[in-house]
Amino acid sequence: MDAEKHSSQTALFAAAARAAHPLVDNRPHLLSDEVAQRLCRTASPSPLDYQLxxxxxxxxxAARLASCTRARFAEAVVSETQADQVLLLGAGLDTVANRRPAAPPVSVWAADRPDVLSWRSRLFHEAGLNDRARxxxxxxxxxxxxxxLEAAGMDLRRPVLALWLGVSMYLTPERCRDFIGELAALxxxxxxxVDYHLSPEHRDEAGRAxxxxxxAMAGHAGEPWQCSTAPGTVAGWFVGHGWRVELxxxxxxxTPEGFFDRQEHLSPMRLVRLLHAVR
Structure with a gap:
């Protein structure tokens, strides 16, 4: 089997961005992902080498900023809400299950295409790691x-925190809207x-570049971007399906106040928005 054919190059690109951030950017760091560093080292050539x-x-x-900011934002919600059931939608190489402290205990499920999950499992094995996500x-x-999800051990009588990161842009707008409705069954x-992309007229120059x-890279890898909207549109989709938008x-x-003042390479970019909604 051609392992490269069944991999997600965008997931590897995001993992390399998280891995590189504490190695090449100034403090304060948005997060540290040593697990991603080990996963990236299993690839040859490693995308982490390009970052370094x-x-x-x-x-x-910009990839480091986007990947780390969304992960930090999501993990803050996990901590603040004391969620003990976390669902990774389009998990790719998300490492939150392995980076969470042992207490309080959090159960994590990784949902993705079967071929991507097989590739994920192979990389964890080659890195000498036990994937704590189911x-x-x-x-x-x-x-x-x-x-x-229930068959995999999730208790659907209790709340679930779904982290839908780095995925919405690869679905059509219609599919995104319908999927939000399907999640309302939780x-x-x-x-x-969720993170989502602004449409071209709402981006700044850095975001457009x-x-x-x-x-272009994602499309070449067979994972083209398809969904981008005006600010407020995705929030409207959530509200229309019975969700309350918190942020x-x-x-x-x-990012933390004053974060960009201390950075040499990272600067604000208007392309990505982050949304938190509750049922």
Missing amino acids: SQPGSPVLA CVPADLAAGLDLED PAGSRVV YAQAVA DVDEAAA
Whole structure:
């Protein structure tokens, strides 16, 4: 089997961005992901090497900002809400299950395409790591079957925190809207954290340049960007399906105060927004 054919190059690109951030950027760091560093080292050539050799590349720096900011934002919601059931939608190489402290205990499920989950498992094995997330095969473009989650041990009588990161832009707008409705079948009190892209007219120059570069790469890898909207549109989709939007902000607003003042390579970019909704 051609392992490269069944990998997700965008997931590897995001993992390398998280891995590189504490190695090449100034403090304060948004997060530290040593697990991602080990996963990236299993690939040859490693995408982490590109990050380390060209930390000032605008595309690579913007990838570090986007990947780390959304992960930090999501993990803050996990901590603040004391969620003990976390669902990774389009998990890729998300490492939150391995980076969470042992107490309080959190159960994590990783939902993604079967081929991507097999690739994920192989990388964890080659890195000498035990993947603490429970894998649930699912093609989000076709829907999410809650019975599959229940069969994998999720208690659907209690709230679930779904982290839908780095995925919405790869679905069509119609599929994104419908998927939000499908998630409304989760138990009352459940939450969703999602990142989404602004449409071209709402981006700044840095956002447009990054979008152009990464969209070309993602499309070449067979994972083209399809969904981008005006601010407030995705929030409207959530509200229309019975969710309450807690927060809907530009990526830069989710960084610590004064963060960019200390950074050599990272700067604000208007492309990505982060949303937190509750049932």
